Amino acid sequence: MNNKDIFFTPKIISDYFIELTQKAHPSGGEDPLRQWVIKKVSAIQNKYTDNRGKVQVKFYHPEAKEPDERIIFLQRKGANLYADKLPVILQAHLDMVAVPGEKIFPLKLDKYTENNITWLRALKDLAHPEKGGTTLGADDGIGVATILSVLEEETLQDMPLECLFTVQEETDMASARNFDVNLLTGSKFINLDAADLKVIIYGSAGGCASVYKRKVACRESMESSQIFRISVSGLKSGHSGADINKGRQNAIKIITDILVRLNGRINRIDAAGRINSYDLLLHTINRTDRVVQNSIPAEAQAVVSVPVAQADNFVEDINKLLDLTRAANMPVEDQFSASVRVADSKELPMTAACTDSVLLLLKQLPHGVISMIPARPGLVETSTNLFDVVICDGELQIRSFNRSSNIEALSCLNNIQMNMARCFGFEPTINIDHFPLWQPDDSSELLKIAKSVYQKIYGPEAEATVIHAGLECGWIIERCGTKVECISIGPTIQDLHSENERLQLEDNGINTIESYYHAVLKIILNSFTGAR
């Protein structure tokens, strides 16, 4: 593959980034990239003959298997004026989400311009853009490339730095949550994993998954009934934090709403008299796209049965409800697709009581935004993503993922869900796989330095904010306490984790990677000089 014609500037970041996209680095499979980073660090070491600017590998275990031992940690001592200063810490994660699969490497890069904005993306086949793209891994390959570039910066050579490369950020943050934090001696921590050029992040929501389980009670035989499979697909989905306030629908909720509406035991009255109700029994219900707590369900299906005599009307009514659902969710869900088909089922139907308890809990469990931050009306404070329903070994399991930047609001939501689950005969468990909240600190010196740099570069468009998603900084703050202050910054990357992921290179003639890199260098410099 020939990447020569698609570099951007600064050339140093471009070269590092393009080279790293040729190495496999999906979450959990970062070893080729880890080896590459070590090779690059030794090339940087060889550039300097004196100790000035000499970076040391403090932690690297090539054979390690555990995520906390697969980090790379580098240290560069200060020299001359900066010999006694505490280092600034730079951090990026080595892994990326590999979509549509782990065979996408080496990535095929493509630069294109649309509406005066130039982007870099990765394609499945460079000769056939219509076949679609793959993830680009600018999240967080650009962070990795930035750190290596900074180590080569002549103007910063006397300044002490610590560089932390983590793994598995995209799955469980297992290295950030378990690595030896005593390695860090600096107190100013710059995470290079943000995706909005003009925005400094200085706080993020915490989250936890909750699980509700019950034994499935089935009928002993199947009476003369007709079985149907109802499928919903084509929903926009998106990130369950960043996209939760965009009106995107949840496929599990859509199917539930329709089945509750048609269930004659729950819903006898139809004010408009247009939709009948049925002796409906549930066989199975499950999410059918990839089950991850970070994404809003785009696809789901249910298998149900109704008495044979009711079958014709049932199909007609379900199609009416699907049409109403489609119309109600335009234009956000313009790819919504649904079907109802006669089916077979190996599973016996659930009893009426079990069907009703499953459908009622799914109906009552909230999905989406719960509250906004009172002082910042545009920002989500608390939300929940009803992300999974599945039957396994005779047990039905429902899972929600809750986020909040207010610890009280998070536990209030957890309690509401637990009580609701108990009401419908489920056993709830909370606090599985939690990640900590990163409490914003407006008095942080590092934040003040960064804000002033951003204001000088971007003027009134510069912004400092908290986000409704989890970042590794949450673990750093949780584990290091107040002795470390954090910010997170990065260039603009859109549609992260999807086949449309793209990195912004130019915006109306302005080189955005250059302005991002300039900001990084300036924040590091001012952290040492105290200049604002």
Ligand SMILES: [Zn+2]
């Ligand atoms: Zn990331």
